[in-house]
Amino acid sequence: xxKPAGPRAYHPDDHAALSDICVRTADNGGDSRHLYxxxxxxxxxxxxxxxxxxxxxxxxxxxxxxxAVGYILGTADTPRFVTxxxxxxxxxxxxxxxxxxxxxxxxxxxxxxLLHNPERMVLPELAAHPAHLHIDLLPDWQRKGYGRxxxxxxxxxxxxxxxxxxxLSMLTSxxxxxxxxxxLGFTEIDVPDPGPVTxxxxxxxxGL
Numbered sequence: 119x120x121k122p123a124g125p126r127a128y129h130p131d132d133h134a135a136l137s138d139i140c141v142r143t144a145d146n147g148g149d150s151r152h153l154y155x156x157x158x159x160x161x162x163x164x165x166x167x168x169x170x171x172x173x174x175x176x177x178x179x180x181x182x183x184x185x186a187v188g189y190i191l192g193t194a195d196t197p198r199f200v201t202x203x204x205x206x207x208x209x210x211x212x213x214x215x216x217x218x219x220x221x222x223x224x225x226x227x228x229x230x231x232l233l234h235n236p237e238r239m240v241l242p243e244l245a246a247h248p249a250h251l252h253i254d255l256l257p258d259w260q261r262k263g264y265g266r267x268x269x270x271x272x273x274x275x276x277x278x279x280x281x282x283x284x285x286l287s288m289l290t291s292x293x294x295x296x297x298x299x300x301x302l303g304f305t306e307i308d309v310p311d312p313g314p315v316t317x318x319x320x321x322x323x324x325g326l
Contacts, residue, residue, distance in 0.1 A: 120182045125271045128169055135186035143254040146292050148300035153225045163233045164252055167207045168192060179264045183269035190254030190268040190271050194281045196239055196250050203236040242307045245284035247319040249276050266326055269302055276322045285319040302326060
């Protein structure tokens, strides 16, 4: 029997769906398959390491049949996560995605360089917002309240861990995403020379 769609904890059976959602939203919110021929590349950087390293902070939107159609993932402690990423995650995947030799000259090489530089996630300006997150929903499940439901679930999980603030980074050009985050109470964090991204943060206090 079909249940109402809504958030639930991530389960290892969701792994394939997690990767698919990441791929279909990784090009500024749209499908990235035309940019990255290896469909495991983007999930290996932005999705599956979180489910592996901090599964208790991984949640999905279940469509009511058991299929995940959106997710929110993250860490309670970014510096600790970076240490674990290099120590425990990178050795599992680096053979499949070797570090580029020389400056990257393709989109895939640019992303692979990010994979091998998790320390990029630790910036002094973000220290007051130690947690960070990634949230993605398949297009048909956007603008229906599921993103807010995921965020509410994630912030409650952070509060239960005693974490008071969270941040995220997003492509500055993704104006629909910025509008979504603005509605949820995120505000811009001033980071010098942020490149193509904007950093946003908010407290984990209830109220969404």
